[in-house]
Amino acid sequence: MSVDKLSPREREVCRCLVLHGHNKKTASLMGISETTARWYLRVIKRKLGVQTLVQIALIWDRANRFQGVEHANTSPWVDGQYRPATRAEAATEAGATHTE
Numbered sequence: 604m605s606v607d608k609l610s611p612r613e614r615e616v617c618r619c620l621v622l623h624g625h626n627k628k629t630a631s632l633m634g635i636s637e638t639t640a641r642w643y644l645r646v647i648k649r650k651l652g653v654q655t656l657v658q659i660a661l662i663w664d665r666a667n668r669f670q671g672v673e674h675a676n677t678s679p680w681v682d683g684q685y686r687p688a689t690r691a692e693a694a695t696e697a698g699a700t701h702t703e
Contacts, residue, residue, distance in 0.1 A: 616643040
């Protein structure tokens with residue numbers, strides 16, 4: 604089980620879901636419908652082979668720790684604005700060295 608199976612957009616949605624825990628909040632923050640957020644959640648669960656958001660959060664946390672990124676530094680928010688970042692950008696912001 605690895606977040607590498609997810610597309611870049613699915614990773615963005617995954618990160619937002621993990622940080623905020625609600626389809627409605629994720630939809631609002633990302634500018635998508637709640638139905639689309641639920642659809643992404645189903646796709647992410649299927650690709651990761653899990654059944655709950657808690658399981659997704661554990662995989663997400665493990666992937667970020669493995670990459671040397673602290674969980675708090677994976678927030679897509681910068682100066683009050685939503686800014687999706689790749690794991691490499693997040694690692695750079697956290698001061699870690701990482702190459703993809």
